[in-house]
Amino acid sequence: MHYIYWFRKDLRLTDNHALARFLKDAVNGSSFSFIYIKNNNSYRYFGEKRIVFLIQCLEELKQDLSDFKSELQIFSGKSIEVFKNILLEKNPVSVYLNEQVEPYCRERDESVRKLIEDSGGIYNSFTDSTIFSPGEIKNGEGHQYKVFTPFKNNALSILTKDHYKKHVCDFSNINNKNEIIFKSQLKIKQDKKISGVSGSVIIKGGRKEGLSKLRDFYETKLNRYNSQRDFPSLNATSRLSAHLHFGTIGIREALRTAFAGLSKSESEKDEKEVQTWINELLWREFYYHITFHNPRLTYQSFKTEYDDLNWNYDESNFRRWAEGKTGYPIVDAGMRQLNKEGWMHNRVRMITAMFLTKDLFIDWRLGEKYFAEKLIDLDFSSNNGGWQWSASTGVDAQPYFRIFNPYLQSKKFDPAGDYIRKYVPELSSLPVEFIHEPNIMNHTEQEKYRVIIGKDYPNPVIDHKAAKDIAIRNFKKAAHKL
Ligand SMILES: Cc1cc2nc3c(=O)[nH]c(=O)nc-3n(C[C@H](O)[C@H](O)[C@H](O)COP(=O)(O)OP(=O)(O)OC[C@H]3O[C@@H](n4cnc5c(N)ncnc54)[C@H](O)[C@@H]3O)c2cc1C
Structure with a gap:
């Protein structure tokens, strides 16, 4: 039996449940390998900062393994194809991995499990994440x-x-002479850096x-x-x-x-x-x-009655939200933080998500996808959960009639306007009385602070009060309450 350790969402050599068991079991002269599989298909939704983060993690993991005189073998392709190729070289295999709950990962894992077991191997799965x-x-x-x-x-x-x-990972059990380096064509020599792409200054990998x-x-x-x-x-x-x-x-x-x-x-x-x-x-x-x-959450609302909502698909409003140009400073600050850093503060994630789904009444799935493409920490469960919470379509979600007022949220959680000033620098000259709602300035005040609304900073994309009433009416209708 050839032992394979498959790294996935567990890019560390310490206190790693499946790895600890692998290192205990892959002894007594058995051959072994450490692998990681990059599937470019699933990277389609990865933002560039997230890819940089991942590469930093892989590089450090590779180095850490080499300190134990072992090699991280990186493959590219669909996992099932990678394993089919591996089986041509070594069969049967005993594969160790930590399980994943994301629906697309479960499908992938099920097909790999079947392949391995059908060819006489063993599939060992553990809880770690x-x-x-x-x-x-x-x-x-x-x-x-x-x-x-x-x-x-x-x-x-x-x-x-x-x-x-703590699950202790003891490398002294394995004998490096027994490590097998695969020849498979799907293996990549080096995980290529992406040219022209920069990582995050605040969230680094490894x-x-x-x-x-x-x-x-x-x-x-x-x-x-x-x-x-x-x-x-x-x-x-x-x-x-x-x-x-x-x-x-x-x-x-x-x-x-x-x-x-x-x-x-x-x-x-x-x-x-x-x-x-x-x-x-x-x-x-x-x-x-x-x-x-509920694997259906990849495409469906948890509360299915809200899949009948007549969402708005206004592309121009969506763009203004995504680019941080809604004219609501706290929303714009959040979106610009996301675009710049690949991370956004939790309170502002809630504010921006609620603004998209309630004020602009745009389908939560579009916001979820946009976050997925930008966040370094993209995690299907937390992202989907957060979006459906904000959209009121989710499990234990914010009730649809409790819609955040972006101005009040801003005053409460960014009282001095420091966060807004950092990410929306064109408003940095404004005093606290105008920073949360600059459009209330009269012309003289706009000139005094050199912020002309409609020129230096946009007018609000929508009237919050009117938008809120429409959203509540739509939700009531969908829940057959009207
Ligand atoms: C619309 C929306 C989208 C989100 N998308 C993601 C996402 O893709 N990935 C992600 O990890 N989190 C997501 N969150 C949850 C939360 O915003 C982030 O986990 C948090 O901001 C990360 O910062 P932190 O590590 O400093 O968290 P801390 O405040 O230090 O919390 C510690 C850890 O707890 C977990 N956590 C914290 N808050 C939540 C929460 N509300 N739901 C689930 N887990 C939580 C995270 O793993 C976090 O790292 C989302 C929230 C919303 C409202």
Whole structure:
């Protein structure tokens, strides 16, 4: 039997569930290989900053493996084709991997599993990218939860140390003489850098970078997380989402860090700061569970009655939203942060998503796709969950009649306008009284601050109050309440 370790969303050599088992099992003279498969098809929706991030992760992983005198063999193509080629060289194989819940990945994995098992091999799959196995948290009737709070309460009540224990990866068990380098034509010599593409200045790939972010978060931010996380001008959240997605930081590591913070807490307030971060990690678990149970979410609303909504497909409005030119400063700041950095603060993700789906009444699927193309941390479950929450079409979503007022959100969460000034520099001369709603300035004020509305900064793309009434009416109609 030839042993293969297949890296996917677990690009690290430490505390990696499947890898720990692989390193235990692939002993006693058995041959082995480490592989990663790049499928250019699925990269079609990857933004360039995300690709740079991924390449940084792969380069570091390759280096880390070479420190153990092993090689990361990178293949290009559809996974099933890669394995068919591998089987021509080595058969049967015992493949180790950490499972994925995304519907397209499950289809891919099922076909690979069948191929391997049909040819006499073994397919070994483990849970690693979530704390709980997909579907592990069930309600009293054994079904999925459709509301977050009972899901969270149940998750915390069944959580044991086993869920977040460290899986030690011991490379001393394997003998490098037994490593096989495949000749397969689908192998690529070097993961090519993409010319002319730049990465993100704030979200860099690789385990070292992830660890340094986790450490910094633990030392300087975790004890203020609940109080500060909603203010986009503050650097107050972990910015670990891309690392958690690609597995350069493990979710168990993150949870252990949270518990370490909790044990240091000296008051109820301190505890609350940390517990809120644990809650966010559990939202991630919740959305992974929802994806696992509902593969249809790739194209359908969770609340199917809202698939009858008569969405607007106004291309010009969509463009203005995407480019950050809506005339609503907080929305424009968010979209420009996304376009520039490949990341957006959570509060502003909610504001911009709600603005697209409620004010502009544009189908959430278009916004979801745009985010997917731009975000470094794109994660199907959290992105789909966040979009459907904002659009009110999702599981445990914001009720359709509770539509964010972008001006009030802006005043509440960016009170001094610092976030807006950073990403919408043409408004930086405005005092606080006008920064959130510059179009209320009269002509003299516009001249005084050198911001002429309609010339230096756009008029609002739509009237919020009128748009809100229309959205509510449309939702009521779709839910047969009118
Ligand atoms: C419209 C929309 C789209 C989103 N798309 C994504 C996405 O593609 N990928 C993604 O990882 N998150 C997404 N989120 C969730 C959230 O905005 C990001 O996880 C968060 O902003 C990442 O920053 P951070 O790492 O500093 O988070 P922190 O505040 O430090 O939180 C820690 C971790 O918890 C998880 N988390 C936090 N908030 C949420 C949440 N609301 N839902 C699910 N998981 C959460 C993330 O893994 C995050 O890294 C989206 C939210 C919305 C409203």
